[in-house]
Amino acid sequence: MPVVAYVDGEFFTDISQAKVSIEDRGYQFGDGVYEVIRSYDGKLFGTQEHMARLDRSLKEIELDLPPGMDIDAVTAVAREALARSTFASALIYIQVSRGTVPRDHSIPEESRSTLVVTVRPFTPATQEVWETGLAAITLPDQRWLRCDIKTVNLLANVLAITKARRMGFQEAILIREGVGVTECSRNxxxxxxxxxxxxxxxxxxxxxxxxxxxxLRLLAENNIPYEETFFDKGALLAADEVFLTGTGNEVMPITKIDEQLINEGQPGPLTRRIAELFREFVQKSI
Ligand SMILES: Cc1ncc(COP(=O)(O)O)c(C=O)c1O
Structure with a gap:
């Protein structure tokens, strides 16, 4: 089945035909933002939340959508791309970059942003993988100071996940000096x-x-106590359970960190419950 791509108003079934100029600022400066939305049973999940985050990311870097487009129009493109793909389970990638202008660092007075969307089939982790859980390595967080913006500048994340995989781990847990454990390379x-x-x-x-x-919303609704706070590597390694969250992984146990097993290498009971609550929530929402 073909992957669907969209570039500035045009849909492609052959992704190699979907092209952006070498002078696009997304390519030259990483001057752009993105979102990844998952579909379940051919329906987008969390659309409103993803689009609100895209809108925020755009504003944070002073980037406009292409002329005549608003967030609803981008959502419509994402929906159409998904419908054209006919994939039931897919990842929809949406990227807005600052467009094609002669190379100069500062934000140009005028540019026409580039909107790119791709839809690829997505196979979620099997139950067997879930029951095994993931192994993660701790690494220094080497990213910039605005990790809250979902920019296409992902070099530090790229280097971290690559190092983790080369060492036989499936994720990197990032630790920021003076702050604590922040998050993972992609979760x-x-x-x-x-x-x-x-x-x-x-x-x-x-x-x-x-x-x-x-x-967090599900924890609150189900009276499961939680705190949003930084913690250090000692607390991480002393945890009863560890899990990650992300669009592709949903709620996924981490059962080994560095060389240490967490919960004797098994997904913990609370992780199991939260994963179940999340799956039910997805089914109710789509
Ligand atoms: C650095 C980072 N943290 C967390 C996440 C998880 O975010 P979401 O649940 O919106 O997929 C991602 C997803 O791409 C990410 O790149």
Missing amino acids: NLFIVKDGLCLTAPRSNWILTGITRNFV
Whole structure:
């Protein structure tokens, strides 16, 4: 089945035909922002939340949508791309960059933003993988000071996940000097200690995940105690349970960190419950 791509008003079924200029500022400066939305049963999940975050990211870097487009128009493109793909389970990637202008660092007075959307089939982790949980390595958080903006500048994340994988781990847990454990290279992070869930607070140090926010809402609704606070590596390694959250992974246990097993290498009971609550929530929402 073809991957669907969209570039500035045109849909493509052959992704190699979908092209952007070498002078696009997204390519030259990483001057752009993005979103990734998941579809379940052919329906987008969390659209409003993802689009609100895209809108915020755009505003934070003073980037306009292409002329004549607003957030609703971008949502319509994402929906149409998904419908054209015919994929039931897909990841919809949406990127806005500052367009094609002769290379100069400062934001140009005038430019026409580039909107790119791709839809790729997505196979979620199997139950067997979930039951095994992921192994994560701790690494220094080397990102910039505005991790709250979902920009296409992902070099520090790229280097972290690459290092993790080369060492045989599936995720990197990032630790910011003087701050504490922030999140993972591509997911947010939660720990559980004595029945209390902890996750880093909404701040410039993390990308505030849509999945994270839904999980916090579910914790509140189900009277599961939680705190949004930074914690250090000692607390991470001493946790009863650790799990990550993200659009693709939903709620996924981490059962090994560095060389240490968490909960004897098994998904913990609270992780199991929260994952179940999240799956029910998705089914109710789509
Ligand atoms: C650095 C980082 N943190 C967290 C997340 C999880 O966010 P979401 O739940 O919105 O997918 C992502 C997702 O791409 C990410 O890149």
